[in-house]
Amino acid sequence: MAATGPFFIGVAGGTASGKTTVCEMIMSQLGMNDIDHKERKVVILHQDSFYKVLTREQSEDAAREAYNFDHPDAFDYELIVSTLDKLTSGQPAEIPIYNFKTHSREKETILLDKPDVVLFEGILVLYSEQLRKLLHMKLFVDTDADTRLSRRVLRDIAERNRQVESVLRQYLAFVKPAFDEYILPTKKYADVIIPRGADNLVAINLISQHIKKIVNTPASKRSYASAQASHLPSDISASSSGLELKRSVSKDKSEAVRPH
Numbered sequence: 600m601a602a603t604g605p606f607f608i609g610v611a612g613g614t615a616s617g618k619t620t621v622c623e624m625i626m627s628q629l630g631m632n633d634i635d636h637k638e639r640k641v642v643i644l645h646q647d648s649f650y651k652v653l654t655r656e657q658s659e660d661a662a663r664e665a666y667n668f669d670h671p672d673a674f675d676y677e678l679i680v681s682t683l684d685k686l687t688s689g690q691p692a693e694i695p696i697y698n699f700k701t702h703s704r705e706k707e708t709i710l711l712d713k714p715d716v717v718l719f720e721g722i723l724v725l726y727s728e729q730l731r732k733l734l735h736m737k738l739f740v741d742t743d744a745d746t747r748l749s750r751r752v753l754r755d756i757a758e759r760n761r762q763v764e765s766v767l768r769q770y771l772a773f774v775k776p777a778f779d780e781y782i783l784p785t786k787k788y789a790d791v792i793i794p795r796g797a798d799n800l801v802a803i804n805l806i807s808q809h810i811k812k813i814v815n816t817p818a819s820k821r822s823y824a825s826a827q828a829s830h831l832p833s834d835i836s837a838s839s840s841g842l843e844l845k846r847s848v849s850k851d852k853s854e855a856v857r858p859h
């Protein structure tokens with residue numbers, strides 16, 4: 600039976616593991632970065648867009664670093680599922696815009712209209728069973744914890760209006776415990792695990808090739824079978840925790856198509 604709606608790819612992994620960067624590199628490999636936003640067939644959706652709207656009390660907690668943004672309850676899974684359902688039935692969906700500096704949603708939204716492929720990235724996109732059932736391919740970006748922490752500190756200071764002490768306090772109180780308890784256990788649901796994130800050009804090339812095939816197949820002829828060992832290229836093999844990419848990766852950064 601022909602598939603309907605977009606091909607949904609969930610991209611999970613710890614904070615600052617490179618989820619967004621991996622998605623941007625895939626977009627770049629597909630030539631989507633040169634196309635106007637509204638015309639793109641492949642889009643990136645961020646789970647951060649679906650943080651719950653905080654009550655006044657929760658906002659006060661967030662301001663004094665006592666709110667847990669890494670717990671599954673912080674996300675509005677109902678809205679996530681209804682958004683994906685809408686897109687599946689061919690309807691446009693309004694996507695909230697999240698502001699990390701104010702911990703709140705902006706008034707504006709972004710309209711997503713009939714994308715072919717949605718790369719849905721976020722720390723807990725593989726957490727909910729209901730959501731997992733809507734994903735046609737599930738990826739886990741597996742980057743070691745000290746690399747992630749270093750990147751998180753640098754990024755949060757540069758982009759999210761934070762100080763080093765507060766990033767580290769939040770990491771110890773919430774980010775690390777939630778990674779161990781809720782995020783890491785979702786790795787077992789991944790079809791493909793990407794060791795080293797955006798440095799793993801082999802993985803990114805393979806995944807991009809797979810997506811290219813989908814985008815180039817007319818919608819009426821597409822079939823969305825989940826990734827099966829027999830359908831994947833030969834340098835991906837089954838393991839107890841999903842499928843692992845076995846080949847080593849070129850260290851030559853000049854091959855990379857990292858966006859700036």
Ligand SMILES: Nc1ncnc2c1ncn2[C@@H]1O[C@H](COP(=O)(O)OP(=O)(O)O)[C@@H](O)[C@H]1O
Nearest residue numbers: 613614615616617618619620621750754797798
């Ligand atoms: N392979 C890499 N090499 C160097 N810096 C990277 C790499 N991957 C990601 N980064 C940087 O680390 C930070 C977090 O990456 P990002 O892709 O936003 O992670 P996530 O979406 O998982 O939180 C960003 O500043 C990004 O530019």
Ligand SMILES: O=c1ccn([C@@H]2O[C@H](COP(=O)(O)O)[C@@H](O)[C@H]2O)c(=O)[nH]1
Nearest residue numbers: 613614615647668669699702721722774
């Ligand atoms: O208001 C907020 C909302 C979230 N966070 C932190 O963001 C990360 C998730 O985003 P990544 O891009 O995947 O790192 C999560 O660990 C939260 O702690 C925040 O600090 N403030």
